[in-house]
Amino acid sequence: MSTHSPIPLELVQKLGNAYASRLLSIREAFDLSSDGEKAVKDRSALADEVVTTVFRSLLGPEAKGIAVLAVGGYGRGQLFPYSDVDLLCLCASKVEEKLYQETVRSLSQALWDLNFRLSATTRTLDECEKLNPENSEFGFALLDARALAGDPAVLNRFFSQSLPQMVQRERDSMMARIIELTRLRHEKFGNTLFHLEPNVKDGPGGMRDLHVCGWLARLLALTPIKNSRRKGPHTLSPEFAAANSYLTAIRCFLHYRAGRDDNTLYWQAQDAAASAHIGVSGNSPINAPSWMRTYFRHARDVQRMLSQWMEESDSTTISIYQHVRRWRAQPRASEFRVQHGHILPRDSLTPGNVTQTLALFRGCASEGLTLDYATEETIAELLPSLAAQLPPGDELWLFFQFLLQAPHAGLALRAMHALGVLELLLPEFHGIDALVVRDAYHRYTVDEHTFLLLDHLHRLEHPVSEIEKRFDGLLKEIERPELLYFAALMHDTGKGRNEVDHTLTSANMADAVLERFGADDAARQTVRQLIQHHLEMSAALRKDIFDTETVRAFAKKIGSPELLRMLTLLTYADIQSVNPDALTSWKADAIWQLYMAASNYLDRSIDEERVEADVEAAHITRMLSSNHDQGVAIVHFLAGLPRRYLRTRSAEELRAHFALAAALDQLPVGVITQKLDDAFETTLVTRDRPFLFSNIAGALAAQGMNIVKADAFANNAGVVVDTFRFSDPFATLAQNPEEIPAFENKLKAAALGQLQIDQLLKSRTQGKRRRPQKRLIETQLHFDNDSSSHSTLLHVIAQDTPGLLYRISRTLAEHGCDIGVALIDTEGEQAMDVFYLTADGAKLGAGRQTQLMASLEAAFEGL
Amino acid sequence: MQKIEAIIQPSKLEAVKTALVEAGVEGITILEARGHGRQKGHTEFYRGREYSVDLLPKIKLEVVVTDTMAEAAIAAILGAARTGKIGDGKIFVTRVDDAIRIRNEDRGDVAL
Secondary structure (H helix, E strand, C coil), X not given: CCCCCCCCXXXXXXXXXXXXXXXXXXXXXHHHHCCHHHHHHHHHHHHHHXXXXXXXXXXXXCCCCEEEEECHHHHXXXXXXXXXXXXXXXXXXXXXXXXXXXXXXXHHHHHHHCCCCEEEEEEECCHHHCCCHHXXXXXXXXXXXXXXXXXHHHHHHHHHHHXXXXXXXXXXXXXXXXXXXXXXXXXXXXXXXXXXXXXXXCCCCCHHHHHHHHHHHHHHHCCCHHHCCCCCCCCCCHHHHHHHHHHXXXXXXXXXXXXXXXXXXXXXXXXXXXHCCCCCCCCCCCCHHHHHHHXXXXXXXXXXXXXXHHHHHHHHHCCHHHHHHHHHCCCXXXXXXXXXXXXXXXXCCCXXXXXXXXXXXXXXXXXXXXXXXXXXXXXXXXXXXXXXXXXXXXHHHHHHXXXXXXXXXXXXXXXXXXXXXXXXXXXXXXXXXXXXXXXXCCCECHHHXXXXXXXXXXXXXXXXXXXXXXXXXXXXXXXXXXHHHHHHHHCCCCCCCCCCCHHHHHHHXXXXXHHHCCCCHHHHHHHHHHHHCCCHHHHHHCCCCCCHHHHHHHHHHHXXXXXXXXXXXXXXXXXXXXXXXXXXXXXXXXXXXXXXXXXXXXXXXXXXXXXXXXXXXXXXXHHCCCXXXXXXXXXXXXXXXXXXXXXXXXXXXXXXXXXXXXXXXXXXXXXXXXECCCCEEEEEEEECCCCHHHHHHHHHHHCCCEEEEEEEEECCCCEEEEEEEEECCCCHHHHCHHHHHHHHHHHHHHHCCCCCHHHHXXXXXXXXXXXCCCCCCCCEEEEECCCCCCCEEEEEEEECCCCHXXXXXXXXXXXXXXXXXXXXXXXCCEEEEEEEEEECCECCCHHHHHHHHHHHHHHHHCC | CXXXXXXXXXXXXXXXXXXXXXXXXXXXXXXXXXXXXXXXXXXXXXXXXXXXXXXXXXXXXXXXXXXXXXXXXXXXXXHHHCCCCCCCEEEEEEECCCCECCCCCCEHHHHC
């Protein structure tokens, strides 16, 4: 039997000419209509004709034991202009495979000569019945197989036996493999679709994801009903068709534009596609960023569909053990439940019940799980009713504070954003929805950049590298982390409004939100400053960070250590979220160096930066919104206090302290105590006198309080404002709030020198065994005569022990030292104190320093 | 053709880039580097811990220029990177045999 006769040359030429001219017609039709689906269908039909003609001319109309099939994209009838033409030469058995070896070679050769980008494979029917784990992609390509020509018996057996058998047998492993490969592919793109220059084929939300949806849908359709937990339909949604049509048009456009299989939407291609109105209707001019928003919306739909199909497939393939584990991992929350690894409402969602809906997103943020398909659909349907029933601002502020601080805040925010809930609560976010800001540095859209920033901040909670541990240390020191996270969420919302500087617009928008939420003034002030300054650190990094002047200028602009810590973290995570390579270890080091230098500068320059009453009167009066007469008195009170005091206290606190200072003639010691989240804070306002600071510190220690932070400042008139933050390990005040007045009276007596602190302390510590120390800290004492122009700085690092601050400050007083400023801080078991000292109105001389050092060392010995 | 490698202060990068572009240099490779010469590192104390910076952050930039351009490029770097203080950096010049543009295999000066 002859299996092979060469193809006549004239036939090849004739086919070649016809093929080229019809390809041209397809292209011209696309240029006119931008109809991608028609172009890929027509090219596929044209390829069918050519392949069939060549095949039949080689084997005649009655070929036995061999057939040719279109697979992959060609099998789906979607042949893109420069995509490979995937052919399967299917032989009945090894015998035919050998027999037709030369024929297949001639077929390939002829198609190559016709300028086909051919990718041909030969398999026997038996080989198609098994999934090759080494080449599972071939198995997926078979799912799209379509008969072209050849022996009907071979084709019949393939479609009625080989393929169904393979799919039936390998269904679970195919689904698992498809999901695995999809996840790996997405990882290559940073797991986000929001790239400024996305790949429309392989990127998340691209065409490959649509194919995956199609494969999974087909495989799931074969799942026995009893195993399927899917509540939704087993069909592909209308968004699927819309996204397919849109992405097909873009991909065709990109292929024709590049003249090759190029699927990246570079900026130039975006401009060209926007001006050619690819994938969008109407003739009115459209700019590239607006056009890209349409792209991102479709891609977001695709990704949502894909995750639903992947979740569905996942839940049919996981083992019973995994199901049990997932069920057991269920949180004991009353607002939502967890099923098959998804968050679901405990009771069915009711229209207008926003609280119920928000609880689900709180669940996502705390559990790190997504909503299930049906819940998402319900929320989308209920959105208009939710809009009409928004909760009051303070409730929303509580919601956001919880959400933003939860470990998976980014995940929850993305889900809220995709469903329109985020914009419902924060309409300010609309301006940056899928917003493209073009520069060579940014890789993601502004909204995605924002979510990534939050992800990176939360990732610091589990530090791996040394530098991450340092920044994590900063994160732990932040007193109101919710403000950092909220500033992060809002920091770029002013972008895309054609303004040169988006920081002010973003700060205003954030402030408007916080006003609506009824947040306190201090919170609003912090968030405003943080957003307004969010590029200052990056700007300072471009200067010489080892230059004192750079550090001084930067530190002065930021002003307070707390704001500096937050800004450092915001900058660190902001740079990291620009693109995966933006934060090099070199840059992270530079951020740390600048932070450290600025922080040290702030601690060492306090008495250089004092309130100048004559210069700042108007500003202070405005800041405290006081009337003129009171304003003059307040300015008098503030004169000479370090500017740090002004920057670290709210307007209400300043007014309260002033009131105490104004009443000193009647009440020589003014005291305010307030309860914080996990500590108490007491501020004393009184006239300076010897041993004042040590007496108060001692009285606190004698009452069992553990001082964690303190600062002491004095104004020009000799009025001091000393603030102590302390934990209450025995819960004396927490359990007995009625004891607070007695507690305050004791502090007042101590301030006036009416208590025997030494004895009180002795009776407290006598006979008690000291807690073992977890970490031994070596005492470091260091005098610094250079940082301040008129004080000597004493730096103390020591093991934090009860009465430590009392001992140090008492020793200082015994040596005739006046404490102008004291900054007391504790980190774990380590006390870190800075005292600004003068003696007889001048810096400490060498002799006094030596004596003081000896006494301090002796005092530490006794501890 | 000559290759000019310069180690400069990171804060001088913008100025040096601008000066090189003004001098007619079209391609620059920039690398984040760490190192020290005579300007040794220093130690910073922060919250009781020592953070020593023995390798200082530097920028290394590389340009390959025609022989006629070399002096102008060197002058541009010198002018823009100098503060007069220790740590301003160094410039190294080496001869380059050939340059090939990968896209079209242009060779020699035209490939620059």
